[in-house]
Amino acid sequence: MFQEILIQAWIALRRNPTRSILTMVGVMWGVVSVALLIAYGDGFRTAMVRAFDAFGKSAIVMWPGQTSTQAGGEKAGKKVTISMDDFDAIRAEGTLIKHISLETVRRFDVGYELRRENSAVRGVYPSYGIMRNEVPSVGRWISDEDLLERRRVAVLGAEIKKKLFSGRPAVGEEVNINGARFTVIGTMDPKLQFSNYFSSDDSSIFIPHSAAGDVWDTRYASVLVFSAVSLQWQKEAIRQVRQTLAKRQNFNPDDERALRFMDREEFRPIIDGITIGLQVLLIFIGLLTLGIGGVGVMNIMLVSINERVREIGLRRALGARRGQVMMQVLAETLVLTFTGGAAGMLAAYAIALSIGQLPMLGALFNDDSGKGDLLLRVSLETTLFSMAFLLLVGLASGFVPARKAAQLDPANALRYE
Numbered sequence: 179m180f181q182e183i184l185i186q187a188w189i190a191l192r193r194n195p196t197r198s199i200l201t202m203v204g205v206m207w208g209v210v211s212v213a214l215l216i217a218y219g220d221g222f223r224t225a226m227v228r229a230f231d232a233f234g235k236s237a238i239v240m241w242p243g244q245t246s247t248q249a250g251g252e253k254a255g256k257k258v259t260i261s262m263d264d265f266d267a268i269r270a271e272g273t274l275i276k277h278i279s280l281e282t283v284r285r286f287d288v289g290y291e292l293r294r295e296n297s298a299v300r301g302v303y304p305s306y307g308i309m310r311n312e313v314p315s316v317g318r319w320i321s322d323e324d325l326l327e328r329r330r331v332a333v334l335g336a337e338i339k340k341k342l343f344s345g346r347p348a349v350g351e352e353v354n355i356n357g358a359r360f361t362v363i364g365t366m367d368p369k370l371q372f373s374n375y376f377s378s379d380d381s382s383i384f385i386p387h388s389a390a391g392d393v394w395d396t397r398y399a400s401v402l403v404f405s406a407v408s409l410q411w412q413k414e415a416i417r418q419v420r421q422t423l424a425k426r427q428n429f430n431p432d433d434e435r436a437l438r439f440m441d442r443e444e445f446r447p448i449i450d451g452i453t454i455g456l457q458v459l460l461i462f463i464g465l466l467t468l469g470i471g472g473v474g475v476m477n478i479m480l481v482s483i484n485e486r487v488r489e490i491g492l493r494r495a496l497g498a499r500r501g502q503v504m505m506q507v508l509a510e511t512l513v514l515t516f517t518g519g520a521a522g523m524l525a526a527y528a529i530a531l532s533i534g535q536l537p538m539l540g541a542l543f544n545d546d547s548g549k550g551d552l553l554l555r556v557s558l559e560t561t562l563f564s565m566a567f568l569l570l571v572g573l574a575s576g577f578v579p580a581r582k583a584a585q586l587d588p589a590n591a592l593r594y595e
Contacts, residue, residue, distance in 0.1 A: 201518070205472070205519055206471075211468065213564050216464060217526075217556045220457070220555070220557065220560070226449060230442065232371035233371050234311045235409075241437070242257070243437060244258060247429075258437060260280065260402050272422065282390055282398075288353055288354065293341070298377035298382045301387040301388075302384055325386045332355070332361070333362075335369075336365070336367055336368040358392055358393050412443065419437070471571070476578060508577070515569075536552040
């Protein structure tokens, strides 16, 4: 029965192929707009999240501050520090801490042959690389042996490597850091990241924390970097660090100014506010375009009903029920919309495939590797969403014409001129 209705609907649409094709083109354009705008929004969000994730998905950075409340007889305004003993105590008592590293930072003129560049030199532990997503593209990262044996080795960020070595290989060469010679063991590609502290990773040099003591005073660390055993335990891990340091240095663990923490969750509202807002706007524009196509379908179907009044009256006179007439008109509408929709999805896939990537963050970070580009890809979820909304558009567009056709009086319809 339903198959017969669809066949009759197709035959009816073939009576005026030009009008039917133009109507389907309108629907096709709406579907292409929806699919590509959603794909652009998804690609934009992915690129932005990737830039924030480059900082480190699980890294928490703690800055020592000064107390603002009196505790245990200590006056407010006491400076909080991070010593090696504090570090060992946190490692021992922090049951919810997975990775932890001291970080001490100074700026020096770093030299290679006749070249000199001012750079942030960061003394860190091997686990720092895991937390902060520091992955050398050439060579290796700092190892436990480098730390234990106080080796003078260094990993260069992309920008400082380019300034000191240009296009030459750097691994195995020696750089001069404040009079001490360090062997380059690794270099990194540019990091496209929005969040930094002290200096960008690209313009930094990373050395073992133990070897940093040969260059400057590392008695007190600049910051403490750590990560929780899982994201859901981050707040508890922060609480453990607070309590351990508060107990050792005699300040109130609830004193927010004594210790300041920064983690990726701080940037979550920024990411969501920018990306989700844009996605909603793009989806709205796409659906509005598709809705306009639906109005065109409704208009064409109303014209078609007016042209076929006597035909509909004859069917009613021969025993066709109102529901059957409505089903016939709805079937014609759905054939129009879904044929145009299928063509639109194929066109959207083809356009997305031909475009591939769009420039986005590369110019901001002076990177031409393409890692910061926006990938235009029509996903399965986008296809299903578009087709589901297309079904609603088809039903909404066909309801008014179908109702009009079903309510025609057979006697009056047969006399219609």
